[in-house]
Amino acid sequence: MTHIIFTTRRTIGRHLQVSDVDALLEVYGDADAMRWVGDGEPLTREQCVEWVAVSERNYRTRGYGMSALVEHESGEVIGFCGLVHPAGQIDAELKYAFKRSHWGRGLATEAAAAMLTYAQESLGLRYAIATTAPQNLASQRVLNKAGMRPAPDFIDPDGTVVRCFAWHAPAPAKNEIHLPQQSLA
Secondary structure, eight states: OOOEEEEOSSEEEEEOOGGGHHHHHHHHTOHHHHTTSTTSOOOOHHHHHHHHHHHHHHHHHTSOOEEEEEETTTOOEEEEEEEEOGGGOSSOEEEEEEOGGGTTSSHHHHHHHHHHHHHHHTTOOOEEEEEEOTTOHHHHHHHHHTTOEEEEEEEOTTSOEEEEEEEEOOOOOOOOOOOOOOOOO
16 A cells, blocks of 8 residues: 655655555666765665565654655656654754656645655654765755754764755644624614
8 A cells, every 4th residue: 555645846745665666666777866865875685675674663663764756747757755763863864866867847835845845744753854965965955945954064983965855844833813703773
């Protein structure tokens, strides 16, 4: 059964499935795309299979994880977006990646914004972070457009500087008090 978590104008965000391994490998096995992710090394098929299993565990334990992004028009899995806790970190972290053929079309901003809305409205999350390499200006623009704001950079254990962004859910609107109108007749 497909578990849809959000829809946007051009995509459907749904839970990962075993059938997504080939699409995961196309995205995360791309050395150029992976230069900005983790240690910069592309993932193997085995790592993609494990990622689906980890995501399934995260859905059960946290209620969220990585999601496949399916293009409305073609029905093709074109990318991935989700909230994760790398290495067990406390804060939920927004991640996304797309097939190279779909870069530069605004899909990352669309998906990231939808994921943050889902985080607030369906999961009750009030805070999330995202990280990028300082040189990854395209990703930083996406995060700004999606509603995240720069936060203090930090240094990874390997000495790499990491640019950090933070999202705070908007405060709920205060309930207005509506008094019944009285007739002057």
